[in-house]
Amino acid sequence: MSLFDRFRNPPAPDPGLAIERYRKHAPGYDASAARTMPLRRRTVGLLGLEPGQTVLDVACGTGLSFGLLQDGVGPAGRIVGVEISADMLDLARRRVAADAWTNVTLVQAAMEDAVIPGPIDAVLFNFTHDVLRSAPALANVFAAVRPGARVAVAGMKFAPWWAAPLNLLALAKARPYMTTFEGLGRPWSRLDAYLERFDWEPVMAGIGYIGHGTVRAHQR
Numbered sequence: 208m209s210l211f212d213r214f215r216n217p218p219a220p221d222p223g224l225a226i227e228r229y230r231k232h233a234p235g236y237d238a239s240a241a242r243t244m245p246l247r248r249r250t251v252g253l254l255g256l257e258p259g260q261t262v263l264d265v266a267c268g269t270g271l272s273f274g275l276l277q278d279g280v281g282p283a284g285r286i287v288g289v290e291i292s293a294d295m296l297d298l299a300r301r302r303v304a305a306d307a308w309t310n311v312t313l314v315q316a317a318m319e320d321a322v323i324p325g326p327i328d329a330v331l332f333n334f335t336h337d338v339l340r341s342a343p344a345l346a347n348v349f350a351a352v353r354p355g356a357r358v359a360v361a362g363m364k365f366a367p368w369w370a371a372p373l374n375l376l377a378l379a380k381a382r383p384y385m386t387t388f389e390g391l392g393r394p395w396s397r398l399d400a401y402l403e404r405f406d407w408e409p410v411m412a413g414i415g416y417i418g419h420g421t422v423r424a425h426q427r
Contacts, residue, residue, distance in 0.1 A: 216369030218324055218343075220337035222291055222317045228383065229268075236269050236295065243334070246410060246417060250333055251275040253359035253419040260328040261285040265318060265348060266335040273311060276331070282310060283351040284324075290316045291320045318344035325351030330422075332360040336381070340390045342397060349401045354424040358402060360415075365391045366413040377414035388425035411414075 218271075232239070234371050251272060256279025257264060264272055267288030276286050289310065290296040303311045314321050318338045330352060340346045341360070363381045366373040378388065390396060395405055395418060407418030 219389070220388050225337060226292055227385075230294045230354050232292035232383065233269070233292065233298060237271060240268075240271055243361075246415070247333055248275060249273060250265055250359045250361040250417055251279065251331060253417070254279065254285075254329040254331060255355045256280050256329055256357075259283045261287065261326070262329040262331060263323065263327045263348065263351070263418070264288040265288055265330060265332050267299055267313075270302040270311075271307065272331060272333060273299070273302060274306070275276070277306075277308065277310075280310075283346045284310060284313045287314065287327070287340045289313070289316060289318060289323065289326060291317045293317070295427070312338070317348055321347060323348065323351035326349050326353040327356060328353060329357045330359075330361070332358070334362045334384065336362050336385045336388060336394055337358075338388055339394050339397060345401065347395055349422065352401075352422050354422055356422040357419065358422060360393055360395055360405075360407075360417070361410075361417045361420045362393065363411075363414060364394050364409075364416045373412060373414050380414070 230301035245396055258281035260280050262276050262280055267290045270288060273286060285409060293315055296313055299313055312324060319341060332339060363377055365377055398405055403423045404421040405418050407416050408418050
């Protein structure tokens, strides 16, 4: 499917295609993600992590956020990383071993099917558009999350109408890492059922966003 067709008629998230793409991306992923590290740091900071807490890193990739999360939860805390790509998760395992972290649990699975060891105190969604647009994936995530947990999110989105030409850039940057463009106008919308509120702001000249919220006591 062409870029134009995927924009006009966005398919549902495709786990098989994601696995195929990240098999190619894995070797150079950390280098390509270096440009968004400042945003990643800001996003993790929005979690307000405390020592001893358990944090879920959704679609954790190569574990690039683990060091930042470790700084928050400390050795008494726990990090749970879930990733669909075996190639990406293998690099995450190497990172965990190299740093001798004993408080990291890695789960290779689609978020829809992952067995998540809860209860979870905080959830990180860092550039995880496919997961955010999957209702079953979100239902599985929040089934393991305690009420009042902090959620932080960052990712790509469409620019506002008055900056519409930037959307071509957004699509070009998103295509290698997303299997659907559905919901790019408001990628976080499916979180509304789980959060008390979601506060966000645009970044990257309007084609990105960062936001946070708190899990509601009674989900819709």
